[in-house]
Amino acid sequence: MIENSLEVKNLTVSYGGKTVLRNVTFSLPRGVSVSIVGPNGAGKSTLLQACLGLIERDTGEVRVLGEPFEPRRGILAYIPQKEQIDWDFPVRVQDVVLMGRSAGLGWFGRPGRDDRRVALEALRQTGMAEYAGRHIRQLSGGQQQRVFIARALAQGAAVLIMDEPFAGVDAATENTILELMDRFTSEGKTVVMVNHDLGILHRFDWIVMLNGTLIAAGPTAETFGEHNRQLTFGPTLNEIASAEQIIEKGVAR
């Protein structure tokens, strides 16, 4: 039985000459909701992008369900932020969800009847079936989020990844997302979110604390202690490094 849904080993990522993530290693079990926290510039979005294979890794590997991550399998689903989407693009709700089925089809594949069935089922599960024919601009904020979650469902992904889904979203939508998150984890899926809102951390099973490198990863209650919080949100690594330099020089003198 495969224990872990997502494993990251020795991940280092840099761009523009700067190392953004240094030697990150952690493993997430199955069926948990995970909040990635850290200050600005900690590399949270970078971590997501590296997992999805969107940016080059300097070193390290990413395994999903025990195997090296292969995009074509569609095993990782990405749910975008509102700002990343062109809401005027000519697609209907059902077209967006159908995109989730493209994972295995390659360049020349076309979704078949089964794919459409799965897509409709995903819409039903997120309560959006009656909006299938609507243009995406006609939806409310919460409905839009649900469509993209339905897309992730249709993809059949084992791990759902969201980058700050609560940014600029109202209380009702936030609630919707958290409810869906709970439902998925109870079904054995893993939901990973970059999240800035420390007030809802208690809704997450696990937490990954980042600050240029991994500070800690584990069940929320045990991991989010004072010490780890200091290390994550306290002075940055750079400041610590400069402080160490000064101390060294002082000692040498």
Added chain:
Amino acid sequence: MNFYTGLLSATLLAMSACAAPEKPPQAEESGKPESKPLVVATTTIIADIARNLVDDRMEVVSIMKPGEDPHIYDPRPDDARTIGRGKVVLINGLHLEGTLHDIIHNNVAEGAVLCALGEDPRIKPIESQVFKGAPDPHCWFNILHVKVFVDRAMGALIEADPAGEAFYRENARRYYEKLDSLDAYTRQVLGSIPAERRILVTAHDAFHYFGIEYGIEVIAVIGISTDQEPRPQDVENLVALIQAHSVPAVFIETSVSPSLNNLVRKVSEKTGARIGGTLFSDSLDEPDRPTGTYLGMFRHNVETIANALR
């Protein structure tokens, strides 16, 4: 250096190698540089006339090269310098050298003689059919007008070089004789074309003076300047006209753009009139060929037209 930068550098190098011009853009020169005074002509036709007058007393240089189209000529930096060196500057006038106008007037040297050969009361410019008020500059296709050109050029040369007056007058006299004989030949050859076939269809409207003087109707795909766009109805009207009169042949030209000549070929296909040959309109041929002189060029045109239309 990554792949793309390498590809870019290689290609830019290749492109600059091709861009190196065959030879530095210089006007043609005959004889020793700087030892003789310079006559600068705009077109190859005027340069040829000037050569016949000055012989080797002066150097003659033509700004445009054989095959270049004066209506759309793109001036180069060297042209300004060349004009500045000229003791005598001869131009056609009547807006033929539209693109060179400012360069000429800004660069003619102090004391040099500038003369527009076509702007003379003896030459009555034909008004353009299409552009009211714009004169047709192609007056060199009427030999009588060319005699006026010669006269005016001679006057300019005498003004610049009074010592050579007798020389120039004698050369002019000899050239008049050749022109007269060419005129007689032309009338004789063209006279053999039956009346109902005396229709000349060319790429652009360069032959109106020719047509009026020698009794031939002239129609063209586009008007007096190659700068114009061929319009659909105009092309259609031309096709209809050719079919109505059963014109046997149409003519392409040397100095106009290939796409205009292609349009003439299209007209030929649509009407069944064959391509009667290539005419020289705004430029002479290379100087080493018989058609590289005005006399030779004119003769060639006349024979080509006659052979095709007879």
Added chain:
Amino acid sequence: MIEALKTVASGYLLELTASILVGAACGIIGCFVILRGMALVGDAISHAVLPGVVLAFMLAGTGPLSMFCGAMAAGVLTSVLINVIQNNSRIKGDSAIGLVFTMFFAVGVILISALPRGTHFDLKCFLFGNPLAVGESDLWMMVIVASMVVGAIILCYYPLRTASFDPIMAAAIGIRPKVVHYLIMILLAATVVASLQAVGIIMVVAMIIAPGATAYQWTDRLGVMLLLAALVGTVSAGIGFVVSFWQNWPTGPAMTVVAGALFILSMFFSPRYGVLAGYLKRRRNVRHIAVEDFLKSLVRLPDRQADLNQIVLSTGLKPDKVRSLARSLAGKGYVESSASDTFRLTLRGEETALGILRTHRLWEALLSNAGIDKGQIHPLAERLEHAHELADQIDLKLGSPATDPHGREIPPKE
């Protein structure tokens, strides 16, 4: 106009077909250009192919195949160079594009001047097109390019759609955004190059953008948009061609103007997104609200009648408007006018007015339930009350309340 049609039909079918193919291909690839924000890139490619074409002309003469290859090489090189500059300098986006294509065009002009003097490279035809001079080999090139574009888009429709809509998700499921980008660029470059003969550099971008933009006004589905764009492109080219014969206009610009005109018409008159449709909808809404306010103002009074001034005061409408509303409502049987400027609800009018009140008070109940501050409830409900569709749902959700937060009775559903 009929004459022009006959002329075209009898002698210019080859040229017309080539132009129509241009319209179709441009329309189709234009949809992706619009949705991916590539209009400037399209313009850039059309200019930047010049040095490639001149080089091909220098090396291999004027055959369409060699010109096409030269142009494609220049087009692809442009795209690569734009990327190099964006990744290795401080300038991004449109600055890099603007820099590269004008530079390429300048190199092209210099190359033209370096041609042996007396050879003719027709820059003007390049700039403005020369559709009347299209020959058989040009037509074949157009057929091949059009088939290529249509074929590629049909074959790869789903990944192209996904990658254009959500490139991050596409990357996550194995569709590399870079590959998609270059595929579209190649199709765009091929279309531009093949279309230069028909419309020239300056106007090819209009032929690419206008049909797609027109289609966008009429549909919410990408597939339909592509089909419509192809159709509009074809029609624009065809009509433009015939119009140029009718009016003796240059043919390339005529096609462009027709394409643009069709867009402007769509912008005003398309039923879903048109300016006129929006205006009519707003007017309908305003009238709808005025009618309901009028009826409400009467139903609030015990004897269901009021005079002009009372209505003006309670609805905020101008007296003329009130009178004209009353007339129209009287005509429909909702209101009767007794004495001068006094209006009374009929039975029918009363039923309708009660329906409005019901919606208003249900909204108030809902807002109160949702914790909205009491002072806000009434004005909010005033705005929401005209949305009747949700009234029944609210009723259900709240368990059919009897009174609103202010204690007033909520009329039952009729």
